[in-house]
Amino acid sequence: MSSRNQPTVAVVGVGSVGAMALWQLAKQGVSAVGYDSYAPGHDRGAAGGESRILRAAPRRGPQYVPLLRRARELWQELEDDSGHRLFHRTGCVTVGPAEHAGLRAVQDIAEAQDLPLEWLEAAEAARRVPEHPLRDGEAMVLDPEGGLLRPEVSVLAAASRAEALGAQIHRYTPVVDVEDDGDSATVVTEHGRQHYDRVILAPGPWLQGFPVIPSRDVTVSKVDVLWFARRTPGTFLPERTPVAMRVGDPAMSCCPGADGAKIVPREQDKAEIDYPETLPRDVPADQVARAREAVQQVMPGLFPSPIRTATYGEAYTADGHGMLGAPGMSEALVIAAAFSGHGFQLAPVLGEISADLALTGITDHNVAFLGPDRQQHG
Ligand SMILES: Cc1cc2nc3c(=O)[nH]c(=O)nc-3n(C[C@H](O)[C@H](O)[C@H](O)COP(=O)(O)OP(=O)(O)OC[C@H]3O[C@@H](n4cnc5c(N)ncnc54)[C@H](O)[C@@H]3O)c2cc1C
Incomplete structure (x- = not known):
């Protein structure tokens, strides 16, 4: 432990979760050092693409409710701390x-x-959410506390607060290895080796590069994303239209986004x-x-050919x-990774828990x- 009785902590990967962990550590006056191969807020990792959905009523299970x-x-x-608008409660x-x-x-759930949850009758749904017209036999439920998060600026805001x-x-500064030394750990970069009391490993989709992370049950996949332009001004507004x-x-x-809407198809070849x-x-x-056809079927308020893909x-x-x-009996390492398509909304609490576990x-x-x-059961 450091002389101040506070451990020194490194955060490897200052992305969605790592930036939040660094912010939490800095708030507690801990001597914390982050490493990233790029710079916080970049779009090469899991947090790119301008928007993320937050739901208060998560489909994945009640264990997520207190975390959310x-x-x-x-x-x-x-x-409040950063002065940036990061969440639109649409x-x-x-x-x-x-x-x-x-x-x-x-x-x-x-x-x-x-x-709170509202079932919207057809007329009410058409009035309040015209962007998503109901087809015969369809229904709509509204989780009023959900909304849209802005991922890149959120990561940047947390990293900036941490630095401040x-x-x-x-x-x-890519980290080439993290070594577990028992009661401490070593971060290795091309500039040398640095020892810390604790290391939080939050490398997102790069986790296969770290043998200390048990990744036998983990798959890193590509996710296709497509943007479509709105036909009518005043629709699909990020500040107002519910995420869906x-x-x-x-x-x-x-x-909803700047020019219309961003779609992530659920059924896709996640190579x-x-x-x-x-x-x-x-x-x-x-x-x-397939996405073009889907938009034609269910979102007639968008032009059906994508204006951008990523x-x-x-x-x-x-x-x-x-x-x-x-991992295992390690005292020095905390792993925060593989959040499987729903980690962004949880990032601040995952960062807080990572910091608590490290400290x-x-x-x-x-x-x-x-x-x-x-033991995982798929
Ligand atoms: C298209 C898409 C849509 C999604 N939609 C949603 C959604 O609507 N709602 C939701 O909650 N979640 C969603 N998710 C999931 C969510 O975005 C991720 O779970 C979350 O961003 C993962 O955060 P992370 O910190 O693990 O990874 P990242 O944010 O990618 O951060 C990892 C960081 O580690 C750094 N790094 C990696 N290796 C090294 C190294 N060797 N040395 C130094 N730095 C390194 C990287 O540069 C990066 O900055 C979606 C994901 C995708 C891809």
Whole structure:
């Protein structure tokens, strides 16, 4: 431990989760040092593409409800501290066949956890969310506390706050290895070896580069994203239009954006990649054709040919939950990785828990289900 009785802590990867961890450590006056291969706010990792969905009523299970509650408090705090608008509380609608399991799952969670949820009748849905017209037999539920997060500026805001509070960030400094030395750890870069009491490893879709991370149940995949322009001014507004999850056929997420909407098709060929630098940047023509048809079917307010496409990398575990905690019996390492397509909304609380685990070895949150060494069932 350092002479001040506070451990020295390194954060490897100042992306979605790492930037939040660094901010939390700096708030507590810890001597914290971040390393990133690029610079916080870049779009080569899992956080690129301008928008992310936050839901208060998560389909993935009730264990996420308290985590999301705390995450929302921290999003607010980061907005207040940084002065940047990071979250638009537009609500999140789930749209699809009335009996679809995806709609029922949201309703079940909301009821069990006493979360607000509104079923919108057809006329009400058409009035309040004209961007997502209901087809015959379809229904819409609104999670009023959900909304749209702005990923790149959020990472930048957390990193900037951390630096303002005394953290140091080594930009454009790839870490080539992290060694577990028992009661401390070593971070290796091309500039040399640096020892820390604790190291938080948050490398996102680059996690295969770190043998200390148990990655046998993890797949790193490409995710295709497409943008479509609005036909009518005043629709698909990021500040006002709810973010949407479409279930059934076609299934996709939809975030309003500067020119219209961004779509992430749910059914897509999530080709495996080794690490993001090997990511094919083109969205295949058949994927574009399927997305075009889907937009024509369910979002007539958009021009159906995409104006922009992009691909990003994300790390997925077999059971769809991320990894947060110490690997094996390690005292010095905390892993925060593989958040499987839903980690951004949780990033502030994942950062807070990572910082707690690094400083004290414990957390008040129930995150046993995220243990890096758990047996996973896909
Ligand atoms: C297209 C897409 C849509 C998504 N939609 C949603 C959504 O709507 N809602 C939601 O909650 N989640 C969503 N997710 C998931 C969410 O974005 C991710 O779970 C989250 O961003 C992962 O954060 P991370 O910190 O693990 O990774 P990242 O944000 O990628 O951060 C990893 C960082 O580590 C750095 N790094 C890696 N290796 C090294 C090294 N060797 N040395 C130094 N630095 C290194 C990288 O440069 C990077 O900055 C989506 C993901 C994708 C790809």
